[in-house]
Amino acid sequence: MTINQLSVFIENKEGKLADLTSSLAREGVDIRAMSVADTQDFGILRLIVNDTDRAVNVLKESGCIVSVTQVLAVSLEDTPGSLAKVMRILSDNHISVEYVYAFITRRQEGAYVVFRVADNQAAAELLSSHGVKLATKQDIDAI
Amino acid sequence: MSHYFQPEIETAPVEQLRAMQSERLVKTVKHVYENVPLYRERMDAAGIKPEDITCADDLYKLPFTYKQDLRDTYPYGMMAVPMTDVVELHASSGTTGKQIVVGYTENDLKSWADIVARQLYAIGAGKDDYIHVSYGYGLFTGGFGLHLGAQRVGATTIPVSSGNTPRQITILKDFGSTVLCCTPSYALYIGETLEQMGLTPDDISLKAGIFGAEPWTEGMRRDIEKKLGIKAYDIYGLTEIMGPGVAFECEEQTGMHVNEDHFIVEVIDPDTGKVLPEGEEGEIVFSCITKEAFPLLRYRTRDIGVLTRKACSCGRTFVKMSKPRGRTDDMLIIRGVNVFPSQIETVLIQQGYSANYQLIVDRVNNTDTLEVRVEMSADIFSDTMRNISKKEHELKEALKSLLGLSAKVTLVEPQTIERSIGKAVRVIDNRKLHDN
Numbered sequence: 001m002t003i004n005q006l007s008v009f010i011e012n013k014e015g016k017l018a019d020l021t022s023s024l025a026r027e028g029v030d031i032r033a034m035s036v037a038d039t040q041d042f043g044i045l046r047l048i049v050n051d052t053d054r055a056v057n058v059l060k061e062s063g064c065i066v067s068v069t070q071v072l073a074v075s076l077e078d079t080p081g082s083l084a085k086v087m088r089i090l091s092d093n094h095i096s097v098e099y100v101y102a103f104i105t106r107r108q109e110g111a112y113v114v115f116r117v118a119d120n121q122a123a124a125e126l127l128s129s130h131g132v133k134l135a136t137k138q139d140i141d142a143i
Numbered sequence: 144m145s146h147y148f149q150p151e152i153e154t155a156p157v158e159q160l161r162a163m164q165s166e167r168l169v170k171t172v173k174h175v176y177e178n179v180p181l182y183r184e185r186m187d188a189a190g191i192k193p194e195d196i197t198c199a200d201d202l203y204k205l206p207f208t209y210k211q212d213l214r215d216t217y218p219y220g221m222m223a224v225p226m227t228d229v230v231e232l233h234a235s236s237g238t239t240g241k242q243i244v245v246g247y248t249e250n251d252l253k254s255w256a257d258i259v260a261r262q263l264y265a266i267g268a269g270k271d272d273y274i275h276v277s278y279g280y281g282l283f284t285g286g287f288g289l290h291l292g293a294q295r296v297g298a299t300t301i302p303v304s305s306g307n308t309p310r311q312i313t314i315l316k317d318f319g320s321t322v323l324c325c326t327p328s329y330a331l332y333i334g335e336t337l338e339q340m341g342l343t344p345d346d347i348s349l350k351a352g353i354f355g356a357e358p359w360t361e362g363m364r365r366d367i368e369k370k371l372g373i374k375a376y377d378i379y380g381l382t383e384i385m386g387p388g389v390a391f392e393c394e395e396q397t398g399m400h401v402n403e404d405h406f407i408v409e410v411i412d413p414d415t416g417k418v419l420p421e422g423e424e425g426e427i428v429f430s431c432i433t434k435e436a437f438p439l440l441r442y443r444t445r446d447i448g449v450l451t452r453k454a455c456s457c458g459r460t461f462v463k464m465s466k467p468r469g470r471t472d473d474m475l476i477i478r479g480v481n482v483f484p485s486q487i488e489t490v491l492i493q494q495g496y497s498a499n500y501q502l503i504v505d506r507v508n509n510t511d512t513l514e515v516r517v518e519m520s521a522d523i524f525s526d527t528m529r530n531i532s533k534k535e536h537e538l539k540e541a542l543k544s545l546l547g548l549s550a551k552v553t554l555v556e557p558q559t560i561e562r563s564i565g566k567a568v569r570v571i572d573n574r575k576l577h578d579n
Contacts, residue, residue, distance in 0.1 A: 007526035009519045011556050037528050041553055042519075044528060063339065063558045065519050069526040098527050116527065 259292020262391035275320035284386025334370025344372025362492025
């Protein structure tokens with residue numbers, strides 16, 4: 001029902017993202033999706049990867065602060081209105097979204113939208129009851 | 144159970160200690176008057192003859208000795224014995240100015256070994272221990288001081304010296320070190336490196352640590368204890384007086400016993416020079432009463448602390464001094480407010496931040512600014528900006544209520560604030576307050 005997301009603390013400094021992504025690349029970690037939230041001084045890099053454990057180890061070894069969070073990934077048709085429908089369901093049921101980001105894939109017809117909400121279980125049940133398809137860890141691995 | 148290295152002295156009745164101090168002070172005053180030109184001049188100028196000092200209670204009559212005096216008489220002007228009797232020299236790091244050099248006779252080294260041995264016994268260490276000395280060996284007194292004490296109790300001494308942290312950890316593991324001696328900031332760094340190498344305190348055999356040479360807080364103590372799985376003890380000393388071991392902590396961990404058979408400690412008002420009663424905070428002043436080569440009288444340490452004679456559960460009768468709250472020269476005046484870095488450190492640790500921080504003081508448009516740079520820790524980090532901002536806000540509020548002024552908080556990545564192998568650099572003051 002939920003998938004693993006890595007969050008990494010990064011300072012706003014030249015070369016930070018380059019260093020970090022290079023270390024992941026060296027260890028063969030494949031990045032499925034990413035987003036960055038930033039302030040003037042630092043940012044939070046959020047990643048969905050093919051091998052969470054390995055990525056955590058690589059990042060910790062290079063001295064990063066990393067946390068793993070369970071997030072919801074909704075599988076949508078890549079057509080106008082499909083995201084709006086999901087957002088409406090959440091909004092009508094007073095589920096607030098902390099952050100959200102989307103990614104599309106080459107092999108599958110469709111897009112994924114990652115949601116961070118306070119109560120994963122409640123949101124997942126709600127969306128499923130409205131026929132919204134949630135991506136599983138296996139789905140993400142299969143990308 | 145308490146262990147004493149020299150029980151007859153460490154638990155002597157206070158009156159007996161006082162009598163011993165009187166006798167030794169009288170002897171030392173005569174010794175420096177006859178052999179150190181600076182003391183003779185100062186005492187003559189103040190109209191004091193050695194005969195005027197008849198007991199420890201007369202100490203207040205003597206003039207103070209300042210660090211500047213040691214610089215002015217550099218290198219050998221304060222030696223009270225011929226250099227042929229000096230068997231070892233040490234020097235201060237010179238971080239706050241010109242370096243100073245101190246000397247020891249064979250007897251001085253023996254006294255030094257004894258007082259460090261008392262520290263080791265006081266924390267339950269002894270001949271069965273493997274004492275890992277990560278203080279720098281060299282002119283700095285840290286390495287050799289702990290080394291002497293470790294040898295004195297017959298422990299297995301491991302003179303690793305400082306630096307190369309992964310190698311320190313290999314040695315901790317492979318040699319089975321049981322007691323670690325270094326600066327508290329380095330102990331913390333060793334703890335972090337251990338974690339980073341994927342190891343836990345269970346992978347090493349350390350049971351205790353003796354840390355000193357820089358100010359540290361109770362919060363930092365708990366942090367070190369957790370990271371290394373040990374009990375962390377404070378040792379106090381300064382090169383000018385002897386080196387580490389002038390005062391030492393016992394298992395009670397509530398302050399450091401001053402080795403009163405070798406030193407007389409006073410707390411004074413730094414502005415008026417008046418001796419303050421027990422329990423009042425002020426500048427700590429030491430007088431050496433057994434040293435032969437470099438016996439300083441009423442030396443102004445610049446450390447701010449408190450003394451207490453309250454009975455200690457360890458049974459020692461030596462007066463206890465608090466962990467120095469800071470140094471008179473560490474104190475920052477920011478927008479007219481007195482700020483000690485240790486106060487900020489206490490807040491950081493209370494709020495779950497790391498003890499690795501740096502204060503950056505500047506003056507912008509004639510107003511002082513304070514920036515607290517602190518490393519992000521796993522306890523504070525979150526995947527949502529809202530949680531991090533909330534923590535940041537709480538820290539700012541806590542600093543504001545403590546200091547009465549607003550500070551900018553900057554969160555930085557772990558291991559990016561420079562680690563010192565010796566003393567940590569906590570303050571960068573970019574204000575141009577002097578014309579030179």
